[in-house]
Amino acid sequence: MWKEEIESVPEYDFDYTLLRWSLDPLIQLDRDERWVDVPVKLDDEFHIVRVRALGTTSQPLFELSSSSIHDKETLIDHVFELFQWGSDLNRVHQHFQKTNLAALFQNHYGTPIVKDFHLYDCLMKVIIHQQLNMSFAYTLSTRFVKIFGTERKGVWFYPSPEQTAALEYDQLRELQFSQRKAEYVIDTSKLIASGEIDLDKLALESNDSVSDTLVKVRGIGPWTAENWLMFGVGRENLFPKADIGIQNALKSYFNMEKKPDYEEMESLSKDWAPFKSYASLTLWRSIEGV
DNA sequence: AACCAGGGAAGAT
DNA sequence: ATCTTCCATGGT
Numbered sequence: 001m002w003k004e005e006i007e008s009v010p011e012y013d014f015d016y017t018l019l020r021w022s023l024d025p026l027i028q029l030d031r032d033e034r035w036v037d038v039p040v041k042l043d044d045e046f047h048i049v050r051v052r053a054l055g056t057t058s059q060p061l062f063e064l065s066s067s068s069i070h071d072k073e074t075l076i077d078h079v080f081e082l083f084q085w086g087s088d089l090n091r092v093h094q095h096f097q098k099t100n101l102a103a104l105f106q107n108h109y110g111t112p113i114v115k116d117f118h119l120y121d122c123l124m125k126v127i128i129h130q131q132l133n134m135s136f137a138y139t140l141s142t143r144f145v146k147i148f149g150t151e152r153k154g155v156w157f158y159p160s161p162e163q164t165a166a167l168e169y170d171q172l173r174e175l176q177f178s179q180r181k182a183e184y185v186i187d188t189s190k191l192i193a194s195g196e197i198d199l200d201k202l203a204l205e206s207n208d209s210v211s212d213t214l215v216k217v218r219g220i221g222p223w224t225a226e227n228w229l230m231f232g233v234g235r236e237n238l239f240p241k242a243d244i245g246i247q248n249a250l251k252s253y254f255n256m257e258k259k260p261d262y263e264e265m266e267s268l269s270k271d272w273a274p275f276k277s278y279a280s281l282t283l284w285r286s287i288e289g290v
Numbered sequence: 291a292a293c294c295a296g297g298g299a300a301g302a303t
Numbered sequence: 304a305t306c307t308t309c310c311a312t313g314g315t
Contacts, residue, residue: 131297136313178311180299221298245296284296295314302307 011110184219
């Protein structure tokens with residue numbers, strides 16, 4: 001068992017991250033005690049790192065601990081990257097003060113891009129969540145992982161691409177996946193298991209290059225590619241215009257009669273680069289009422 | 291009961 | 304190329 005304290009750059013609202021994660025029954029956390037157990041899969045071995053907040057939004061400080069015998073520095077680096085502790089959210093806040101989202105960012109300080117735990121998990125989750133209300137979306141992804149994934153000390157790990165690739169469509173239909181969704185999940189996993197799609201390599205390429213590759217896969221459209229880039233890779237400049245939640249948030253924030261079309265969204269977002277992801281996150285957050 | 295949901299593929303112009 | 308319809312199923 002080791003422990004280590006890590007500081008990050010203000011403003012970083014970790015409690016909001018815990019709140020958002022509390023929607024996902026797969027994630028073991030405690031919002032009162034302010035910790036979360038992070039699953040870390042390295043070389044097909046399962047590790048768990050507990051991350052506990054000691055500080056505040058304006059003075060972020062975290063305690064990492066684990067009983068894993070794996071190299072401590074590797075685990076710490078992984079978690080540091082996962083939470084994007086290296087990124088300075090003040091520069092983001094300052095940037096948006098010059099835009100039409102100034103008030104929004106005043107109301108929601110320090111919303112970080114917190115990545116999903118692994119690249120493959122993220123892609124599966126995003127595909128499963130397409131077009132579904134959040135409640136049922138989490139029901140499906142939770143069933144998927146609890147039946148085909150692996151549990152260690154109460155912490156859930158997604159199945160590997162190879163494990164998913166070996167499933168029959170009917171096994172997902174039984175979990176109330178649509179036929180299409182079952183095909184998307186299994187067929188995409190087959191591409192990854194066979195090496196035709198290499199997510200680790202993709203994560204090093206430009207946004208456009210990644211999108212071009214992923215959108216060719218049946219079941220992955222622009223929204224899914226953008227969400228993977230944001231929540232899987234942690235890119236800062238994504239604005240998924242196909243997202244119904246973002247459309248509703250814009251309608252509400254700008255007091256519009258109806259949801260904006262693509263052209264209006266393009267116009268509204270013209271000054272947001274290079275930090276569009278934070279606008280997306282903060283817009284989502286705004287309609288969650290927190 | 292009808293419409294919506296943090297989309298995308300297939301079919302029709 | 305762009306617009307429309309269908310896919311599936313729970314939530315409201």
